[in-house]
Amino acid sequence: MMNNGVPRVAIVGAGFGGLNAAQALAHAPVKITVIDRKNFHTFQPLLYQVATAGLSPGEIAAPIRSILRSHRNVEVLMAEVTGFDLERRIVHTPEVEVAYDYLIVAAGAQHSYFGHDEWEPLAPGLKTIEDALEIRRRVLLAFELAERQAVAGETATPINFVVVGGGPTGVELAGTLAEISRHALAHEFRSIDPARTHIVLLEGGPRVLAAYAEDLSRSAEEQLKQLGVEVRTSTTVTKVEPGAVCLGNTRLPATVVLWAAGVAASPLGKALGGPVDRAGRVPVAPDLSFPGHPEIFVIGDLAAAKDESGKLLPGVAPVAIQQGRFVAKLIRDEVKSGGRLKTRPEFHYWDKGSLATIGRAAAVAQFGRIHISGFVAWLSWLFVHILFLIGFRNRLLVFIQWAWSYFTYERGARLITGRTDLPGWTPPAVPIEAPDLEEIRSGVSK
Amino acid sequence: MMNNGVPRVAIVGAGFGGLNAAQALAHAPVKITVIDRKNFHTFQPLLYQVATAGLSPGEIAAPIRSILRSHRNVEVLMAEVTGFDLERRIVHTPEVEVAYDYLIVAAGAQHSYFGHDEWEPLAPGLKTIEDALEIRRRVLLAFELAERQAVAGETATPINFVVVGGGPTGVELAGTLAEISRHALAHEFRSIDPARTHIVLLEGGPRVLAAYAEDLSRSAEEQLKQLGVEVRTSTTVTKVEPGAVCLGNTRLPATVVLWAAGVAASPLGKALGGPVDRAGRVPVAPDLSFPGHPEIFVIGDLAAAKDESGKLLPGVAPVAIQQGRFVAKLIRDEVKSGGRLKTRPEFHYWDKGSLATIGRAAAVAQFGRIHISGFVAWLSWLFVHILFLIGFRNRLLVFIQWAWSYFTYERGARLITGRTDLPGWTPPAVPIEAPDLEEIRSGVSK
Numbered sequence: 001m002m003n004n005g006v007p008r009v010a011i012v013g014a015g016f017g018g019l020n021a022a023q024a025l026a027h028a029p030v031k032i033t034v035i036d037r038k039n040f041h042t043f044q045p046l047l048y049q050v051a052t053a054g055l056s057p058g059e060i061a062a063p064i065r066s067i068l069r070s071h072r073n074v075e076v077l078m079a080e081v082t083g084f085d086l087e088r089r090i091v092h093t094p095e096v097e098v099a100y101d102y103l104i105v106a107a108g109a110q111h112s113y114f115g116h117d118e119w120e121p122l123a124p125g126l127k128t129i130e131d132a133l134e135i136r137r138r139v140l141l142a143f144e145l146a147e148r149q150a151v152a153g154e155t156a157t158p159i160n161f162v163v164v165g166g167g168p169t170g171v172e173l174a175g176t177l178a179e180i181s182r183h184a185l186a187h188e189f190r191s192i193d194p195a196r197t198h199i200v201l202l203e204g205g206p207r208v209l210a211a212y213a214e215d216l217s218r219s220a221e222e223q224l225k226q227l228g229v230e231v232r233t234s235t236t237v238t239k240v241e242p243g244a245v246c247l248g249n250t251r252l253p254a255t256v257v258l259w260a261a262g263v264a265a266s267p268l269g270k271a272l273g274g275p276v277d278r279a280g281r282v283p284v285a286p287d288l289s290f291p292g293h294p295e296i297f298v299i300g301d302l303a304a305a306k307d308e309s310g311k312l313l314p315g316v317a318p319v320a321i322q323q324g325r326f327v328a329k330l331i332r333d334e335v336k337s338g339g340r341l342k343t344r345p346e347f348h349y350w351d352k353g354s355l356a357t358i359g360r361a362a363a364v365a366q367f368g369r370i371h372i373s374g375f376v377a378w379l380s381w382l383f384v385h386i387l388f389l390i391g392f393r394n395r396l397l398v399f400i401q402w403a404w405s406y407f408t409y410e411r412g413a414r415l416i417t418g419r420t421d422l423p424g425w426t427p428p429a430v431p432i433e434a435p436d437l438e439e440i441r442s443g444v445s446k
Numbered sequence: 447m448m449n450n451g452v453p454r455v456a457i458v459g460a461g462f463g464g465l466n467a468a469q470a471l472a473h474a475p476v477k478i479t480v481i482d483r484k485n486f487h488t489f490q491p492l493l494y495q496v497a498t499a500g501l502s503p504g505e506i507a508a509p510i511r512s513i514l515r516s517h518r519n520v521e522v523l524m525a526e527v528t529g530f531d532l533e534r535r536i537v538h539t540p541e542v543e544v545a546y547d548y549l550i551v552a553a554g555a556q557h558s559y560f561g562h563d564e565w566e567p568l569a570p571g572l573k574t575i576e577d578a579l580e581i582r583r584r585v586l587l588a589f590e591l592a593e594r595q596a597v598a599g600e601t602a603t604p605i606n607f608v609v610v611g612g613g614p615t616g617v618e619l620a621g622t623l624a625e626i627s628r629h630a631l632a633h634e635f636r637s638i639d640p641a642r643t644h645i646v647l648l649e650g651g652p653r654v655l656a657a658y659a660e661d662l663s664r665s666a667e668e669q670l671k672q673l674g675v676e677v678r679t680s681t682t683v684t685k686v687e688p689g690a691v692c693l694g695n696t697r698l699p700a701t702v703v704l705w706a707a708g709v710a711a712s713p714l715g716k717a718l719g720g721p722v723d724r725a726g727r728v729p730v731a732p733d734l735s736f737p738g739h740p741e742i743f744v745i746g747d748l749a750a751a752k753d754e755s756g757k758l759l760p761g762v763a764p765v766a767i768q769q770g771r772f773v774a775k776l777i778r779d780e781v782k783s784g785g786r787l788k789t790r791p792e793f794h795y796w797d798k799g800s801l802a803t804i805g806r807a808a809a810v811a812q813f814g815r816i817h818i819s820g821f822v823a824w825l826s827w828l829f830v831h832i833l834f835l836i837g838f839r840n841r842l843l844v845f846i847q848w849a850w851s852y853f854t855y856e857r858g859a860r861l862i863t864g865r866t867d868l869p870g871w872t873p874p875a876v877p878i879e880a881p882d883l884e885e886i887r888s889g890v891s892k
Contacts, residue, residue: 077594
């Protein structure tokens, strides 16, 4: 079972859970393989800043190898895990089979369209750097296309941003989009007025930020309204189509639709072969192990772990971090004692509080019974997030960007890369007789 | 001809030439439209830093609207110019027709494969942010794939980077790739040794940096060799194929091929309808006007302008900047005098010197008869390039990144985004019976 006596730990996923497990095992007598399909760790809480052109991808991501470089017992493998062989204790990837004595599955979650995957191209979610760049592209392009239309002498199509889902991501996106339209872009267009952009936040439940106390939900809604966001609660999206979102019989025009509504666990949860809940999460034992397999742990967004009262733990970074460290300590203890512990400890989440940002100087914070709103909450949010960013260099860069955009209202990373069209956007028909550029091009290159 | 008495100036392209023309015309009584297919200006001299993971795209690019925001007589249009109607004085784009009294065409250049466009997917060039990201992806992926192969128990394929073209871009790329392999990645892999990466720089002519004095070419070649780059001069590429570059009968294995060999002017030069030279450049009159059309100017890389001795001016930023300002002043003078100048001034390029960087603390500089090499040249290069970067914020960010990587040897922007394959790379065949992930995935999302 052991590899030259050194137990092998395979960690699938280098998000908050996997990375913290690897770091906490770095000085243990084990050989660790961290497998991720990306070569970098993404600081997900700041993804919305990339999506809204405030930060560059490189500032909220760090190469996994760099983070773990100093730990000589850690090997990093960039590969897509395709499945597991629980009997032979092997992780499958297309080119490599990774054998393990302990397996930590921390493959995270992705967005879910509740069975409507056809909505995805029309309403991108925000889980990866690529997602963030796609959202940034669409948001910035909406203004450029409207300006172009106005320059062409047509009545510019009103810009409508529709954000589906009133959780922390939806609230952040809606608030920041409002801020950009009213401030960052205010003096940059000659033919359209970005401040007239209409931003709607749709939430299926009765209130935004449902995981927070009711007074904070009310405060968040109030702060959103002050930023100019229209908040519609108890509203269900029945269809997303090019240029619009349908709410039953109402058709809401939408230049850009952003999806922050549903989360589904990685399919690797189901690939373990046991039961999963409706969102694809793996129900775990109190020690976070996969039932029937004490050598396998499931942590982070992929795990359906419960607190003392039987309530599901939220899919947030602090839970994943604490779970990663808990599992690492458990493995260390077992390796030290030379076998399975008779009674394993149970995982308990220590909730240090929750913070959600809404926009410039707007946020809510909940530390037990202490509820804070507005500027002070926003400052705490800023402080915590810069502090937890990985790497001193990134912290400094992000701090400068924020200080800069706080005082100038500017957004530094406003690049439109890739395609230059939007789903549902019909260009105005201007009859022109232009020369055939392709013909010219091929003439030049020969 | 005039629009309510206010002359209209259309500027095609917001590179160094177009942007400087717009800024120099900002206080003139004219209405300016800057048309670019991108929404941002790229600081091209630092593109190789994005390609080699030292800087993020947002740090060397700035939104055109931001740069020109304070100039109320400037309108920015993000659109692809498809042609010109010289008689009606109109610039064509798919949606908008831009009428002009003066037209400045500054559409720049792109790479050329000398009639072998089929090489492009195998050997990306470096002209745009997208190009730089593609090169970064391939370079970083080469190491990850080799490591994966080694972890799979196979003999890792040796990594060979082949840079085609020994001009400033080729020299920068080759030097920086050597630096990354020997330093930045040195302790990050467990199964391969990045320091053993083989970097070849191929140049068709007898020496690298042919535009510089001979002693500086020799010095550059020496500095490249010290960084571990193999330099092959008088070598012509006869074919690029997946995984290799052919030099006549020799087949040079190439994990990644980068193209820095040829430049062709934008097809918009030919679209003007006059003659163009072999590289697609437009021969211009001494006042930079398009022959026969005193109201049209061609500047920057698109123009074939000559100095006093009849030598073609090089395609570098200082030439474009000075041409942009020259043309702007000429237009200002004519607008002030109410008509065409009787005798127009001629453009003279003031050569302040040339700088080419090679790698960490390695560069060459030529200021007239003063030739400098090594650390001092590198420091001058650094100083000049940070100084000319647009925006205080970007200058500060870039300075921090450089200081950071100078002292730590780290490269901060090492993200592999997009596809995860390389042309010519065959994955090792490992037979596995993995569960069908697609099936699992669809099971979860429903």
